[in-house]
Amino acid sequence: MTYKELYNQIKKKKSFLCVGLDSDVSKIPACVKEKFGPENSQYEFNKAIIKATAKYTVAYKINTAFYESEGARGFEQMALTVRYIKKYYPEIFVIADAKRGDIGNTAEQYAKAFFEKMNFDAVTLSPYMGADAVIPFLKYKGKWAVILVLTSNKSAEDFETLKVCGVSGEKKSRSDYLFERVIKESARWGDKNNIMFVVGATRPEKLARIRAIAPDSFLLVPGVGAQGGTVNDVATHGMNGSCGIIINSSRGIVFAGCDKKFASDAAAKAKELAAKMSLFVK
Amino acid sequence: MTYKELYNQIKKKKSFLCVGLDSDVSKIPACVKEKFGPENSQYEFNKAIIKATAKYTVAYKINTAFYESEGARGFEQMALTVRYIKKYYPEIFVIADAKRGDIGNTAEQYAKAFFEKMNFDAVTLSPYMGADAVIPFLKYKGKWAVILVLTSNKSAEDFETLKVCGVSGEKKSRSDYLFERVIKESARWGDKNNIMFVVGATRPEKLARIRAIAPDSFLLVPGVGAQGGTVNDVATHGMNGSCGIIINSSRGIVFAGCDKKFASDAAAKAKELAAKMSLFVK
DSSP states (O other): OOOHHHHHHHHHHOOOEEOOOOOOOGGGGGHHHHOGGGGGHHHHHHHHHHHHHGGSEEEEEEHHHHHHHTTTHHEEEEEEEHHHHHOOOTTTEEEEEEEOOHHHHHHHHIIIIIIIIIIIIIEEEEOOOGGGGGGGTSSTTOEEEEEEOOOOSHHHHHHHEEOOOTTTSSSOOEEEHHHHHHHHHHHOOTTTTTEEEEOOOTTTHHHHHHHHSTTSEEEEOOOSSSSSBHHHHOOOOOOBBBBEEEEEEEEHHTTTSSSSHHHHHHHHHHHHHHHHHHHHHH | OHHHHHHHHHHTOOOEEEEEEEGGGGGGGGHHHHHHHHGGGGHHHHHHHHHHHHGGEEEEEETTTHHHHHHHHHHHHHHHHHHHHHHHHTTTTEEEEEEEEEHHHHHHHIIIIIIIIHHHEEEEEOOOTTTTGTTTHTTTOOOOOEEEESSTTTTTTHHOEEOOOOOSSOOSSSOOHHHHHHHHTTTTTTTTTEEEEEEEOHHHHHHHHHHHHHSSSOEOOOBBBBSSSSSSHHHHHHHBBTOOOEEESSHHHTTEEEEEEEEHHHHHHHHHHHHHHHTTTT
């Protein structure tokens, strides 16, 4: 999917909402497990959530952990979910929240897994190992690397917000935060058409700083809702002329309801968030 | 597996070799694919390699990328491989080279995937997101987090070797490399009994520096062979009184041979590396 196609969808739906399908089997309503069997419950739960929320949503994010913890059958249900979205809602952007980060021929294998075997549009990547961990993903036209920059968790301050010194051979500038250096360095690897950045909604003051370094790039923003971020703050500090942000909510939507009403409760929650977003979409 | 059990195995086998089962289907000999079918070839290839190399080997490392790229069936063959090793060679340490790094309830799902669903002893983790990405794995007794510190790839220099400044509230020390800060910080999360570090064999001069900061910890060292590191250099700069290093070789062993002789060629290569190591094991 291109930058323009994504932006067009945002304008059309007046929403920049991403729904995170963190479909933890232990939290899936009993009615789903009883009707379809526990081994099919992630896929069936996802289908119901997708049907109910697609009109408010420009993206779905699938965190691989919740599927891998169910073994090969979980992995298969993840693949089936992507196939379902791509079949019935081909305009929706699908992100593998995999946070992978490996190099060379190994990174190529991950790219093959997420972009070829499964038809994800994007995959989240950890930048720790540098360019080698990202570049193999950028070789796929129309696919995206979504690089961890400043995450929403407390221990983001262990390393992401450390100040780093200039590298040799480079004119010494004011010291950057590590997360700023990641953004600057990634400009050598790709551009706004194939790289996005993950920035937590819990740090709106940093969001403006990031927007200044990466004026054109899309930011994927988790942490709205339970973690304390708000649509207002994120939109105010993070938007650019092409929207430039996708806000993710996972549990706050997919586990909003209980038992038989789970899908309509999820839809209501998605609608509520999208309504807040619509005020910001020109 | 405990620190002591791992060390005892090293003394018994006079080897600190880890064989990396990077079982890329496109490189698996035709005879295996023909006999067992391509969809079983990773598992059958692994079994043959394990049978041939187990006596020279204290650990197997399974890089998840090569299995995920084959979809759910690949994922299943990975799980079957761990089960096979644990059934027939329970003394051997089994590492998921997954380089995961996620937080909170997501990290718990990965721990469940690798330690409960599959019976890995250890999993490699990226430290970018800080403590939150590691601590859930340390709650499992006898299991290990293997944290990326200084990797063997060229772009390790993008971020891992940046100098970082002191954090607020801490007495300003001489500036550390980011990878040093990761080691120091991780001392707050666990100890030599549940944390190891990944350090590339291609940087022996840094290995001594790391050993000085983490005198007691095991280091998992890839990069011997094709990438240019040597057993001699790594052992000289990296060993401690309890050996303290595990050297990994993947392609150099498992794809050492061609077609029908693949297992015996792999065994010969493993034997050769173990013989070099035996000179260093007291």
